[in-house]
Every structure is written in C-alpha cells, then in structure tokens.
Amino acid sequence: MDPERIVTHSDFDGLVSAAICSNVTGCGRIIFTGPSSIARAEISIDLRDIVCDLPYPLECGMWFDHHAGNREELRLRGIDIESIPGSFSEERSCARVIHNYYISGGENLPAYFDNTVAEADTIDSFDYQSIEQWREETPGKLVDMSIKASFPDARIRTKYYSLLVSLIRDMPLEDVISEDEVENYIAEYRREEGKIIELIDKCHLFYQEDLKREIIIVDVTGLRRKPRIIRNLAYLVHPSALASLLLVPIFRAGVKTNDFSVSMSLSMNMAGTEHGKDISEIMRSLNIGDGHPGAAAGIVRCRSKAEREKKKEEVLRRIWELWSGMD
Numbered sequence: 001m002d003p004e005r006i007v008t009h010s011d012f013d014g015l016v017s018a019a020i021c022s023n024v025t026g027c028g029r030i031i032f033t034g035p036s037s038i039a040r041a042e043i044s045i046d047l048r049d050i051v052c053d054l055p056y057p058l059e060c061g062m063w064f065d066h067h068a069g070n071r072e073e074l075r076l077r078g079i080d081i082e083s084i085p086g087s088f089s090e091e092r093s094c095a096r097v098i099h100n101y102y103i104s105g106g107e108n109l110p111a112y113f114d115n116t117v118a119e120a121d122t123i124d125s126f127d128y129q130s131i132e133q134w135r136e137e138t139p140g141k142l143v144d145m146s147i148k149a150s151f152p153d154a155r156i157r158t159k160y161y162s163l164l165v166s167l168i169r170d171m172p173l174e175d176v177i178s179e180d181e182v183e184n185y186i187a188e189y190r191r192e193e194g195k196i197i198e199l200i201d202k203c204h205l206f207y208q209e210d211l212k213r214e215i216i217i218v219d220v221t222g223l224r225r226k227p228r229i230i231r232n233l234a235y236l237v238h239p240s241a242l243a244s245l246l247l248v249p250i251f252r253a254g255v256k257t258n259d260f261s262v263s264m265s266l267s268m269n270m271a272g273t274e275h276g277k278d279i280s281e282i283m284r285s286l287n288i289g290d291g292h293p294g295a296a297a298g299i300v301r302c303r304s305k306a307e308r309e310k311k312k313e314e315v316l317r318r319i320w321e322l323w324s325g326m327d
C-alpha cells in the first residue's frame, strides 16, 4: 500500500508506530490524535490512511492496534477483524504489533528498531517492578518526557512530534536524545515535573485510619485553576505507599464545576507481590467508574461545594473500607 497519511496516537507508542510505518512505506505525513477523536469521528480518515494505536475508524487502508477494548468494539460493530488489512494482536505495544507484522512479511527493518520497540513495550504497558526502575532514565523514557512537555500551542507540538517521528525512524534512541530540540523539551518537562511534585507535596494527605500510610491521597479539588498533575509522581513524595489516589475538580468549557474525578492506581511496589487489591472493584462498588485491577477512575457529581465536601469524605471513607477489606 502507498499511504497518503499515517494517523497515530500522540504518545510514545504511537510515535514509534508511525516511525516504523514511515520507514517501510516512505510516507512522511503524520496526523497525531487521541482515541476519543477517532470514536467521535472528528478526523476524516479514508482508504489511503494507515491508522496506528487507535480505535478502528469508519474505514481506513490499514489498521494496527493492541487494545483489547478496540477489538471488542469491532465485534459489537459486527466487523470481522480478519478482513481488515494490517494487524491486531494483544502485544504490550502497538509498535510491537507493527514490527512483528513487517518482519514476518520479509521487510528489512533497521536493527536499532529492536531496542526502540522494546522501550515502547515497557513504556506503553507501564511494566515496572519498582520505583527505581520506573525512574531509570533510559533513552526511550527521555524521549517520552519530551513528548509530555507542555508546548506553546498545538501547531508547535505537531511540528515537534513530526520531527520526533523522523528521528525515531532514522536513528537509534540514544542519538535521538542528543538532538537540540529533544534536549530542550526534556529540560522543559523536568521543570514542569518539579512544579507538579511541589503541588503534590502541598496537597497530599492520608486517611485518618490509614496508620501505615498505604494510600497517598492527593486532593486538588480546592484549586481554582485546572492543575497539571501526574498521579505517579505521588510516589516520589511518599515512596513506600501501596497506592495513590487523586481527586481533581472537573472543568467544563474552562469553568470549574463541583464535580470531581477520582482516580487510583497500585504502586509498582505491588507488582509481582501476592495481594487481593482490585482498584476497578473499588470503583464499581462505589458505582462511579471502572478500569483495571491495577488502575481505575470514576466521576462524582455534586450540586454544590458543600455537597462536594460531604461526598469527598464519604468516598474516602468507602475507599478505605473497601481497600482494607481486600486481602
């Protein structure tokens, strides 16, 4: 296939996916987007497009993905996955699916892709056994940091992501990170991360009965402006925590509402240990959301600030009860 565009997810896995497709097909026009834009059909995609690491659109030329939920959605839509050109497999990254597809098709891929794809596997599946391993600054993680920097506007971000795809396509990650622009955005991300850690330090607490400080709670519902927050950074503030819980106000059209989101995940300290904790079970029991055993989220709706405070207390009490009852 001679594609006109590669439409991909705007994360590390999506960028590596696009880089492999670009290497094989020679296509250099990359569109970056997220799963919800595809679901809402906000981008017109046709038979000349390759789509990576995203839900299957109405139609496309080739589709590569690894999300079980997207396969389930195709089944519900009555579309036979085997009839779609490309490849689906529940690998740890979409980059792995694409790499396997082209290798088994006899394509000659650069040897440095082996390591690039291995990094995509780890980063996309958040496969860390400890905080140290998660914080270890591999070339892939540094590139991922630069992707997560904030950009002055969407155009500059798209331009940088396009540059990154061509760098990842043409050289090993060790060389990508010594490019000036990449270095600058890594530094920018570090500055932002420092500010987030300060905010977490200021807004964290533990439930009164949580004497062993198992769950670090970060409550930023009191902030007037939408904060940028990365939940896992809570483990830097309290490294021995078993889980982190984040309460964030919901903004609609830039305006703060009384509703708040609750998101929670297990610490990587829990990886590989025997435990009965299931975060998605907690969200379902509260009837506010869903997710995976390791991470889940929900939304609590409130009509007033007073109700928000009341519900917050209730949610924290219930989460603590459910959590301490899971063994």
Ligand SMILES: [Mn+2]
Binding pocket: 013, 014, 053, 066, 093, 094, 124
């Ligand atoms: Mn992915």
